[in-house]
Amino acid sequence: LPQLNLLLLQQGEVVQQSHIRIQRSLTHDTWQERWLDLPLSGQPFDEIRVYIWNADGNVPLYLDDLRVESFR
Numbered sequence: 001l002p003q004l005n006l007l008l009l010q011q012g013e014v015v016q017q018s019h020i021r022i023q024r025s026l027t028h029d030t031w032q033e034r035w036l037d038l039p040l041s042g043q044p045f046d047e048i049r050v051y052i053w054n055a056d057g058n059v060p061l062y063l064d065d066l067r068v069e070s071f072r
Contacts, residue, residue, distance in 0.1 A: 002026065002061050003053045006036050008045040015043045031064070 001023045008016040018038040050068060054061045
């Protein structure tokens, strides 16, 4: 079940995280846009990790044109 994951870390420790399960909206051979919002908690962080986890997936899942934006 594919997930889009977003983690904020401080010195290697996760301080905040969010994810969305995207399997229900995926269709074969079609590019789609997805987004994931994470309101900041105010905790400091020095690293951002964004990744797709294709847990128990039996077909490849491709990620292209990844963009991370910050709004204040």
